[in-house]
Amino acid sequence: TQTVSQSDAHVTVFEGDSVELRCNYSYGGSIYLSWYIQHHGRGLQFLLKYYSGNPVVQGVNGFEAEFSKSDSSFHLRKASVHWSDSAVYFCAASRGSALGRLHFGAGTQLIVIP
């Protein structure tokens, strides 16, 4: 069974703090991993993705994520959050042969207190 797990349903931080949103996966074989952001009442927007190469990938708005094969993880980080980063963040995974279908985690709601 292919699964994507986001262990934290909610994360609350203050503006200017660093944050890490956790994602673990259970997949065999080659895997694409990505993160999406969903602001309230909006559709999902792509943040970043990893397939191979440098395990640390950079995304928009100062977000980065690090792939770890040994930990089966793809955690999202930001060094200094802004109140506008408040949103729900989804981790997603896809197998290379899967015609682009994504499996999503349940999402983590990030609340940034100004």
Next chain:
Amino acid sequence: EAAVTQSPRNKVTVTGGNVTLSCRQTNSHNYMYWYRQDTGHGLRLIHYSYGAGNLQIGDVPDGYKATRTTQEDFFLLLELASPSQTSLYFCASGQGRGTIAEQFFGPGTRLTVL
């Protein structure tokens, strides 16, 4: 800029009703997807397509039909709607293959089945 539009944005129907959700993309993408979003489940794939006339079954297809009439247009059909299908529905498009992990989402359709 890539664009995915959905209509209607909100829909209320009764149990047993017939509902069609529409999606159009102007990205020239081959792949299109229908998801439902429910609290605690993230997004779950209903149906998807990699071209006009093609249909693939997703992870939660029961009670749904889909049709891809053109490269741009993808429809989701609920022929006998049930309260369990009350949800937020998202359409997405993607190029697939080398950009598998990156999809572009529409704004969503909120469906209520009474």
